[in-house]
Amino acid sequence: MKKVFLIFALLFLTKVTFAQFNILNAKDPSEIGLKNDKQKKMDFSLPLPYPYTEDRDVLWGKQVWERIDLDERFNLPLYYPTDTLASVPNVRSLFDALYSGITSGKITKVYADSYFTQKLNLEEIKERMTAIDTTDAGRDQFNDEGVVDAQYINEFHVNSETIEEFHFRGIWYFDAKYGELKYRLLGIAPVAVDPKGMAAGVTPDLVEVFWVFYPDARLTLHEFYAFNPRNTMHPIDYDHLLNARRFSGVIYKEDNVYGDRQIKEYIHDNALRQLLESQRIKSKIREYEEDMWNY
Helix, strand or coil: CHHHHHHHHHHHHHHHHHHCCCCCCCCCHHHCCCCCHHHHHHCCCCCCCCCCCCHHHEEEEEEEEEEEECCCHHHHHHHCCCCCCCCCCCECCHHHHHHHHHHHCCCCCEECCCCCCCECCHHHHHHHCEEEEECHHHHHHHHHHCCCCHHHEEEEECCHHHEEEEEEEEEEEEECCCCEEEEEEEEEEEEEECHHHHHHCCCCCEEECCEEEHHHHHHHHHHCEECCCCCCCCCEEHHHHHHCCCCCCEEEEECCCCCCCEHHHHCCCCHHHHHHHHHHHHHHHHHHHHHHCCC
């Protein structure tokens, strides 16, 4: 027992040391937020591996798609900081963490839909995030002069500031081996204002920029931290935050016999009833675990 306690104590102290981002030991402002040589040698942390789950141990499961509204106060750590130059290194918004992993090649399983059927390469992702259009005045100038001034060209890019919400796809399942209800995150999609609509000058809709297969992103998200409003000296890495479900979401779709139709497709123009339907689905999932222990 003493050895077990000592191991957990060392792990806790190591995590605390890393979380301070060297601010107390920095000899120069440029060293703040960077691990020193001693910390780098001690850094052996990896995402907690998922246990292998036999299909026969899954007595029941329900896939759900959730909308994570970044206007909600509880979800603000997923949105900020939007200015990466003014932030502490490795403290990023969730979108920046994902996009950094994509551009560096660490995250490769990126898709156009939540079912992971159409894979996207880096060029296709950048194309979905950028839109360029010419105003009517620019078109008239081009017809008359053959050139277009820069002031008549609208260019829009998706970045951290333009992300409105996230869509999560996950599965709730009852594990007979452990006798408990568990949640496994499967995919993440940043949702932003459609840049093509902005460039065209029309009222834009919200669109899913891309879908990331979450298991492929765990190692990258483990390296980036979200701001911890309760204790700024102890930020939390995104893999821990998401697996612990430290976010507030509303279910907008579940797997069903109607082709996984969304709630808004069978409850029209009534936000209150749509929210109540989302709560009904949540309650149904919670009650299933309770029913397993009732005779």
